[in-house]
Amino acid sequence: MLYIHHYQSPLGGITMSSNGKALTGLWFDCQKQNSCSLKEEDLVDTTDHVLKETEKWLDTYFSGIAPNFMPPIFFDGTKFQETVWNLLLSIPYGEIITYGEIADKIAKVRGLDRMSAQAVGSAVSHNRIALIIPCHRVIGKNGNLTGYAAGIDKKIELLKLEGVDTIGMY
Structure with missing residues (x-):
């Protein structure tokens, strides 16, 4: 149920x-x-x-304040997806990171030379818990805003709410 x-x-x-x-x-x-x-x-x-x-x-x-608590979350994905989602949880309020930077962090932990940013993007796109698992804080390698399931306009508004300067990102 x-x-x-x-x-x-x-x-x-x-x-x-x-x-x-x-x-x-x-x-x-x-x-x-x-x-x-x-x-x-x-x-x-x-x-x-x-x-x-x-x-x-x-x-x-x-209200424009970074929550200092987290409701309990149930992850339902592959081991790789859950690794990516956990990394998303570590992105501070008001900060952004690229898919490539996430891939580099995972590669380092796994002892690999590199990891696919596209694989990270696929895992991010399967996030079922928007906002709390902050996939809206992930951007493209050139600083461009890339896909967001709720639409780029919502991604822009969420980043602005967090104080991120989005000028030039779209």
Whole structure:
């Protein structure tokens, strides 16, 4: 059983899901992915303790303050995807990193000469917990904004909210 809850942010509606123990998904309602994989008969529209904590996190975030707490998160991906998502969690509020820099960090930990930035991009694109796992803080190697499931316009607004100078990124 999954619990879902709808949240109205300054950037539009957000849907979040929980298995009762941890957050399993968080996405803008306009996103192409995530909601289509949920089966209506498996959902309960309510707010459990995980979703209440997530809502508090979102309230803090959208007030322009870096949240100093984290709701419990359930990762559901390959080992490589989970490695990338954990690295995303380490990107500080208001800072950005490139796909290549993430690839370099993973390569170093694994004792490799290099790692594919495209593989990192694929893992980032499969992130089911937007905002909290901050894939919006990842940019292209030339400092350009690249894809974001909710749209580049939302990525720009999220980075601006965090104080990132986005001029020249798009």
